[in-house]
Amino acid sequence: MARNPGSGGAGMNEAVTIPPAVIRKNEFLKRFNSVPYDREVDTEDINADLAELALMNPAFFDMFNKGPENWTFADISEVIKILAGTYPKWSINRILETYCYGGKAWGELEEPTKLSLIESAINTAEQKDWIEAKNTDGIPLEFDGLYELHRTKEGDVKKVVLYNEEIADKIRRELNTLAFKDQLYVYSEGVYVEGEALVKAEIARTVKAIKAAKKGSNASVRGADAEIMYYIRYDAPHMKYPFNLHPDMIPVNNGIIRLNFETGLPELIPFSPKWLFNYKIPTDFNPNASSKPIDNVLRSYVDEVDLKVLYQIPAQALLQVMGRGPYKKCYLLQGRKDAGKSSYLELLYRTFGIENKSDVPLNELATGEHKFKLARLVGKLHNIHDELPNFPLKETGTLKRLLGAYSHDVEVKGRQPFSAFITAVLVFACNTPPKITNNDVKRDEAFWDKWEYVLFPNSFEKRDRFYEETFTPENLSGFLHNVIAAALRIGREGKLLKETDGPDVKDKWAKCSEPVYQFISKNMERSRYPTYFLKGDMLDILIKWGNDENLEDDIPQSKEALSKILKICGVTEAKLTGKDSGIQSPVYVFPYKWKEDSKYKADIKEFELKREQAKFN
Template sequence: MSGTAFLLPENRAALIIRGSGFDTLAALNSVSDPWISEIRSVLTSRSAQRHGTINDVPHLWVGLQVAPPISDRAAPGPGIEIAPPGDEILLTDDLADEWTRTIKTGKSIPASPIRKNSLDHFIQWVHERAEVQQQQKPISEEHPAATEENRPIIDDEAIDRADAHAIASVLRLNRLNVPDDFESLPIDKARALAKQITRSPEARTAAEALREEERRAKEKRTERDRYPSFARRSDKGVRLDNAAVGAYIRERLHALTFNQRLFIYDRTTGLYVEDAGQVGSLIQEIAEVVEFNGSITSAKREIMSYIRDHNIAPEYPFDHYPNALPLANGVLEINWDTEIATLCPYSPEHRFTQKWPATFDASADPKPIHEVLRQYVDDEEVFALLQLPAQAILHFCGFGPFKRSYIFEGPSNGGKSTYLVDLLNRLFGAENISGASLQAIGRDRFVTSSIGSAVINRCDDLSDVPVENVGPFKALTGSFSHDIEKKFQTPYRSRVTAVHAFSTNAPPTVPDNVLFDAAFWSRWVYLRFNNVFEVDPGFVSRTFTPAAIAGLFNEVLKVAFEIRRNGRLLYEQDPGEVRAVWQSAANPFQKFVSEEMLSTQNPTLFEKGQLLRAFRAWCGANDINPRKLPSTITGFTQMIYASGFTTTRRGSKNEQEWKYEARYTWKANSRYQKSAEGIGSI
């Protein structure tokens, strides 16, 4: 075979590829040399990401054959050979003027006689040739053009030409799981299984991951090409242009400073994060590439100053984009006027620090979750369970505040935690939900820092410990702008938009001065979960699937549109009714009165000991927590005072006794009347 001879430099080696693509990949997969591993991963990644198939590129690898090298040596595997540094290789005439590949084994060196010998240029050439082949390749009548959903990541024709070992090697190179006994299967079954694997959702996910990795790798290579421009070379060595490096990093990472903390944009997640050493690492990388030989500590200090002190945000700059939501499959940009939502890629301008696990799929069905919610509360109250996350979305986008919080009361295993924890976690993400209790809001001055930019603040299983101070709660739900105070950090002003939701078996009592505070009671939606369900450990994973959550999100978004269109929440409750239900659940005596007595115009007297015995009997019949029951007449007197029962003395001057007096009388059918006969009306 004729050709043109080239002498490899002393610090470069060449990869010589022969034979079929599958044989070559299988051979590459068996070689442990680090630089072979490098080209194996890059070639596989490039071909799979660019074309969706592996077998488009191996045809080119065959075209990259070279004549036998001048010296004889053993090949590391079928289809490939290694030409060591300093060896002479013979390129075929048709490739003498084409780009080819050498592998560097040391630091970067000037270009060798083989033109464009970097890995980037080699792969670029492979892609250009592959594009031409792809355009010229006719579509087989037996295999019509595949749709995006069922197109395999490896063509069926390629699988049909390969043996089981080669197929397994290529599947693994594409990061697909291959059964341990795959290579022992009959070839027909192995090929059929391979075709099934290459059409699976897992294969498409793996291909997408490879494409994303390649995009990032290409981006990184492009960025590294800029590094030499930051170096200033002289007889004294290499120095960095610190101002230029700082400007470059600010631009690349979209850096900004808030409250003396540096934040950067993570292009992998699409989110802003606080710098945790990434900036210093990038400075170090630039310095090493340009062979900087000055004081890296001093350089980092000065460059960090250029970065930190340039773009300073006076207010908290994150998570309040007015018409966008950070979903798992992209940013959902919303036109609130036309009520049209469009999925877009993440970008620095959104300035999100959180990503919700829900996905947007306009075709997803909301009925499955809707049917679940109907099992928890009455039909007319299902809307309230949709309104809570809809209100959270509106608050997140800056609409409101709507000054409404939610409390769910009911027995254990009634669905409260399933809704409040499991369902909302799959909608918004547990990391985006805070956990401050109603009592903590009233007493903890650092509570706003724990809530922060959470979408929802919830407390599952709110205790019945009395709430001592409701002022901070009313202030927190009355506006978005609050002071954020963290221990050992400078306080700052920011938005707190979380919707508050609590579940409880019995709500906490509130101070007496709150009983007639309309501003407090008007801030609540009180729902009772009346049903009790058998424990089913698999219910959540079986029911709250990604598709079902996408359907729920569609329904919640519809409710959000409706609320904004009307300018108010659509499910509300009368504050007086909320207070009555709350007090009844928080104070069992109030519930006892509402079930066993009727209100009257005239006051009635009750024997103190007899009324206490009747109440205890009722509590025993209604499974009231014994901790809720007073142990003394004095404690009982304090409990019933909130229900309008006072003490008075009645009788002759020398025989007066203390009685309870209230504008209630026993219901005619109350079975507790005999154990607490009143003295009568007065």
């Protein structure tokens, strides 16, 4: 029980009620980590002050609930604004250094960066107060020095003279404007975005607020806006493409990841206009997030040999947007309906941003008929097209040029052709790959070397809320961490995780583009022992399957045509003697056996043969 420590006889042994505020303050100090001892700061007073600030400021209290070791740069900026009302800059730095000792967000920053962040956060808070204050003429103080007022003898404002160049300087400085090819950009939330409309709005706000000092004027911005915009646009325009030129940096939702390809370690640093990024991945970098939930899903989609490709695709996109490479690989994802292809693509959209991908199908990139479509790829991480149509491949030159370099001449309707930087990784998904009918394409080894073919062999039942339950922010961070690890490995070793030889890709493509091979893969499996079928019986069963799958036009209607396709699938021909009939018959020799769940197994009888047989060539 607490006792009164004061002197005097009366009440020496009486119980004293501790004020509720003191109880709350003591509970706060017990509940949260206090600033550890530091001989350069008075930690006892600081802990008491922080407790009082937190109890008076709900937003600050929430920060403590989150845990200082988990504070992001955005959180720290808010904390600085609150501390600025009580402590000088140097003291704020010491407090953050000691209080955030359990986390890396503050402790690993260089000293000039820390002080710059403190100053920026304080200036933002001070600027808000400055903007709200006005002078005697009703003009906000933030516009001091941007105008001159001419007055009558009575002191009324009769004329407002705008300093347009100074106004342009202020807007350019505060919005961090950047001009490139007549396009204006402004800095917002860590990246540069198209901002002409925002610049015009700020010009209008500024001019109207100043002109309002002249009573009875209509505060029109006409005339002034064009001159101010001219100063902003043409003060120091960039002549070369200015964005995303750092070979070791990736902007994400909570900062910039700097990759160290020598150590294989990523580091999170704060956003800054000086980095000049015009894209951002909408996922937090969190090295503590588990990668297992997404990794387990991906393992269920593909065989082990193709798992690394599912990480390689986005890793290649990150490396290429940093200017590394080009790695000269594009990707075809093939599998039946509900095989997981679309879910994998959804994972890419949610992790790397739907705004960072284009959607141009292969048949519109591989021909010159759609020349305006190429411009859609500019500034994108991926070009992803799901449900690729089954079209015959005829031309490969455009695709090879696109994969072989980053600089391309593109055309946009109504504009002159211009040179653009295209680094997007090309990803296409299909149930059946495009057929290879053109002999030039078949013989083009350089074309086939550009592809990685990923088969999704399984089928899954649809599950409500699968995306919401699986693709959570934390799980996406875990997936991103694995992708970054893959990018670091590729960058360090100078080669992709998997590079299949062109002939193997072509062989797999040829098989999978044939409906006959689809029938085999869905209904049969590899076997050590061959299975024999009469040619006519196999033709009949394939025609039946084609009708069931609405592929009747794609199934060969003669044994001669069927034999050519089955040869691609590894099926041979023979003339063998039947076990019971003793008559030689033309048969197909399948290196497969029926799957137990095939509904066509019962519709065809296997050919039984005598022991001594002669092959038919």
